[in-house]
Amino acid sequence: MERFRHMRITVLGTRGSAPVCGNDYATFGGNTSCYLVEVGGESIFLDAGTGLMGAPGSFERDPVILLSHLHADHLLGLGMYERIGLSGATTKLFVPASDAECARTAIERLYSPPLWPIRLSDYKGNLQIDVLPKNMRIGDVTVETEQGSHPGTCLLIKVRYAQKTLVYATDFEHGEEASMRLAEFSRNADLVLYDGQYSNEQYESHRSFGHSTPDEGVALMNRCGARHMLIVHHDPHSTDSTLLSRERALSHPKIRFAREGEMIEL
Ligand SMILES: [Zn+2]
Ligand SMILES: [Zn+2]
Numbered sequence: 001m002e003r004f005r006h007m008r009i010t011v012l013g014t015r016g017s018a019p020v021c022g023n024d025y026a027t028f029g030g031n032t033s034c035y036l037v038e039v040g041g042e043s044i045f046l047d048a049g050t051g052l053m054g055a056p057g058s059f060e061r062d063p064v065i066l067l068s069h070l071h072a073d074h075l076l077g078l079g080m081y082e083r084i085g086l087s088g089a090t091t092k093l094f095v096p097a098s099d100a101e102c103a104r105t106a107i108e109r110l111y112s113p114p115l116w117p118i119r120l121s122d123y124k125g126n127l128q129i130d131v132l133p134k135n136m137r138i139g140d141v142t143v144e145t146e147q148g149s150h151p152g153t154c155l156l157i158k159v160r161y162a163q164k165t166l167v168y169a170t171d172f173e174h175g176e177e178a179s180m181r182l183a184e185f186s187r188n189a190d191l192v193l194y195d196g197q198y199s200n201e202q203y204e205s206h207r208s209f210g211h212s213t214p215d216e217g218v219a220l221m222n223r224c225g226a227r228h229m230l231i232v233h234h235d236p237h238s239t240d241s242t243l244l245s246r247e248r249a250l251s252h253p254k255i256r257f258a259r260e261g262e263m264i265e266l
Contacts, residue, residue, distance in 0.1 A: 013051020016233030024239040029260020032073040052077030069154035094132035149178035150210035183223035196231035
């Protein structure tokens with residue numbers, strides 16, 4: 001039972017915007033956003049980017065996918081996830097939307113012709129789609145959401161269990177009000193996943209694209225008192241050598257850049 005007191009996060013995909021592959025991406029990985037959180041006997045995926053394709057298909061309890069928002073890089077793995085095609089296998093998908101019908105319609109917009117060869121209803125698995133609300137419980141695990149800062153919308157997601165707290169702040173653009181809101185939401189978290197897609201120079205030419213920088217991650221750490229931070233949503237143009245040199249330049253004892261395949265125990 002002891003292991004259930006811990007929260008285990010597996011980084012399945014940490015690339016932003018579009019997947020990449022090749023030797024230049026071997027260290028940080030090329031799959032788009034997907035993180036598996038195992039806690040309290042539950043299996044909770046944060047986002048369904050191409051990283052979801054590498055996830056296990058069977059679980060003791062039905063897994064849950066929490067979608068931060070509907071941009072394709074956070075959704076592209078769903079249609080190729082083996083469990084969705086398994087007869088009788090239930091997967092619960094929670095989507096930012098006004099009601100359950102809107103949530104389903106939003107997912108079906110990508111997963112139907114002409115953008116996808118088949119419809120969601122053609123998959124053999126039981127995919128249950130519902131609204132990702134402000135607060136919810138998954139077994140004994142608490143989930144809270146808060147408005148982020150991104151074109152369209154993107155929710156900040158907090159997962160809590162047995163005094164362990166994880167905050168997922170992907171696709172987040174810093175700004176006075178938004179950064180204060182995130183700092184409050186992340187207060188004393190054990191781990192924050194923070195969008196650091198751009199260097200400071202790149203950010204200047206990508207204002208209002210909805211992403212942030214590692215330096216803003218440092219500012220957030222100083223404000224919110226979180227214990228650790230992983231920089232996520234790596235730009236598809238950033239090779240391993242670019243990301244390694246940025247991580248080295250940051251030289252912060254509590255902040256690292258997320259690497260696909262790594263596991264973190266809280
Ligand atoms: Zn994204
Ligand atoms: Zn986005």
